Structure formats: C-alpha cells, structure tokens
Amino acid sequence: MKTRDIISLISRIRQKVNAFIISELSQGGMEGIVVSHGDILYALFQKERMTMAEIASKIGKDKSTVTALVNKLVNYGYVSKERDTRDSRVTYVVLTPTGKELKPLFEEISQKVLEVFYTNVTEEEKEELLRILCKIDCNL
Structure with a gap:
C-alpha cells in the first residue's frame, strides 16, 4: 500500500468516526455541537477547570480556535468562563451543571464508537x- 493510500484511508476513517459522533450527539439532543466541541468537553470531564492554554495544549488546537469553540459552548450553556483573581489575563473554562450532565452521554458515545471501530478486530490486532x-506518533 502506498503512503498516500494510507493517508487517504486514515482520513476516511477519521471522517466516518466524526460523522458517527456528530450523529450520536444529534440523537442525544446536542444539535450544533462539532467534534472539536466534544474534545473540549471531554478534556473538562477529566479536569473541570482549565485555562484556554491548557485546553489548547490538551486538544492540539491553537488558542484562538479554542477561544471561538469555547465561546460557542458558553452560548449553549455547557461551560462558563472565569477570570483568574490574581492575573486578569488568565481565563478559566469551567463546566456548568448542564455541561456536567453531558458526561454520561459522552461516555455512551465513546463506548459505541469503540464497539463499531473494533468490530471483527482481535485483541492481538488491537x-x-x-x-x-x-x-508513528513518536516519529512525528
């Protein structure tokens, strides 16, 4: 298999997984949420209060992109922003009670993705x- 074929295959898999996740989010009543929003929410499920820079680092996006995504999550009521009391340049993103309620849905979707992803794949193959x-990750 040629390198470009592998890259194309990985890209198709990523697109299919993203479409699956968006479909599941929509069925769960979360219209308008994209996978990158989910990345932020998932990060906040692990640590409920993070700076924009921490989120950007965790999800591999630049800070300006994270700011735009977070602002949309604020509008949906899933997160709030808080200024650091010692340094007003630092903004924390915090899950709201509504945002915290999403954790079971995200866990269910993650489980479904893994079940579909690994259908007919042996433990050794995994x-x-x-x-x-x-x-490959270390190489990059």
Missing part, C-alpha cells in the same frame, strides 16, 4: 495497531 500508531 495491540499491534496501538503499537504501530504509538510508533
């Missing part, structure tokens, strides 16, 4: 895939 992906 381990080999993970090993190769880690190797």
